[in-house]
Amino acid sequence: MTEGAAGAPAGWTMAWSRPVGWILDHLVYRTTVTGRDNVPTGGPVIFAGNHISYLDGPVMFGAAPRPMHILVKQEMFKGFLGRVLTASGQLPVDRRGDRAALQQCKEVLDAGRCVGILPEGTRGSGDAAGISGGVAWLALNSGAPVVPVAILGTRVGREHLDSVPRPGRRFHVAFGPALTLTRRAGETGRASMDRAAQEIRAALAGHVRDAIQLSGQPLPFADAPQDLTAVAGTPADDH
Numbered sequence: 001m002t003e004g005a006a007g008a009p010a011g012w013t014m015a016w017s018r019p020v021g022w023i024l025d026h027l028v029y030r031t032t033v034t035g036r037d038n039v040p041t042g043g044p045v046i047f048a049g050n051h052i053s054y055l056d057g058p059v060m061f062g063a064a065p066r067p068m069h070i071l072v073k074q075e076m077f078k079g080f081l082g083r084v085l086t087a088s089g090q091l092p093v094d095r096r097g098d099r100a101a102l103q104q105c106k107e108v109l110d111a112g113r114c115v116g117i118l119p120e121g122t123r124g125s126g127d128a129a130g131i132s133g134g135v136a137w138l139a140l141n142s143g144a145p146v147v148p149v150a151i152l153g154t155r156v157g158r159e160h161l162d163s164v165p166r167p168g169r170r171f172h173v174a175f176g177p178a179l180t181l182t183r184r185a186g187e188t189g190r191a192s193m194d195r196a197a198q199e200i201r202a203a204l205a206g207h208v209r210d211a212i213q214l215s216g217q218p219l220p221f222a223d224a225p226q227d228l229t230a231v232a233g234t235p236a237d238d239h
Contacts, residue, residue, distance in 0.1 A: 007109070017061070020062075021062025021063075023062075024062050025062035025063055029165070029169055031062070031173060032171070032176075034172075034175070039065050039175050041065075044108075044111075044112055044142060044144035045115075045144055045145055046109070046115050046116075046117060046144050046148055047117065048119050048135055048149060049116065049151050050062075050208050050220045051118040051122065051126060051151075053151075054125055054150045057070045057116065059171055060116055069090060069105075069113065070116035071092075071093045071116065072090045091104055091105065106138060109142040116204065117134070117135050119134065119204070128205035131204070136193050136196035136200060140181055146200055146203070147178050148177075148204040149173065149175055149204075150172070150212075151171070151174070152208075153193075154171060154217075156218075176203065181196045181199060208210035
């Protein structure tokens with residue numbers, strides 16, 4: 001793991017990065033935000049967004065009514081960018097499977113803070129056709145509600161997966177109703193994980209469809225296969 005992976009980041013790390021996120025959303029780009037009232041005003045929250053572009057995490061960060069620590073692939077934590085990510089309280093994750101990153105996220109949630117995850121695992125069409133199991137494990141083991149987040153406009157049409165939109169483009173970020181997941185009596189850990197993952201996937205996919213209809217902003221074409229190993233690999237029965 002990269003330096004700083006153990007334990008929850010200090011709360012002050014988001015003090016300076018919140019204004020930067022707002023500037024990205026509203027001065028560099030034109031972002032319409034809906035559904036802020038769906039976000040609980042206190043206690044831990046897991047923000048689960050669809051993933052179409054490099055900008056999804058920062059845009060979600062800047063649009064949210066509460067600060068969050070976002071899981072970012074550990075390859076990004078190098079050089080100057082890595083220092084910025086660490087200083088802003090973001091969390092490195094090994095997308096091949098990372099128990100330590102999930103435990104770190106749980107510590108953040110146990111402290112009453114918020115975590116942001118892009119559970120599709122990699123950039124694609126953003127329709128949430130599949131998600132990794134890590135977000136389900138985190139929801140079940142932390143008790144934090146999951147807020148689905150639809151992010152639209154950060155990549156459009158047949159733009160390359162690595163493209164960065166020109167300044168001034170219109171984005172749309174919609175926060176959906178919070179979803180709380182619990183284990184059921186007599187249910188195995190694996191069954192709980194599978195059910196929770198399916199409920200989160202269905203909620204996110206449905207919310208993305210609703211946001212498209214509301215905003216009139218379609219998803220891009222997918223030009224890369226889905227990789228759903230991100231923050232997976234944690235045993236379902238590991239409580």
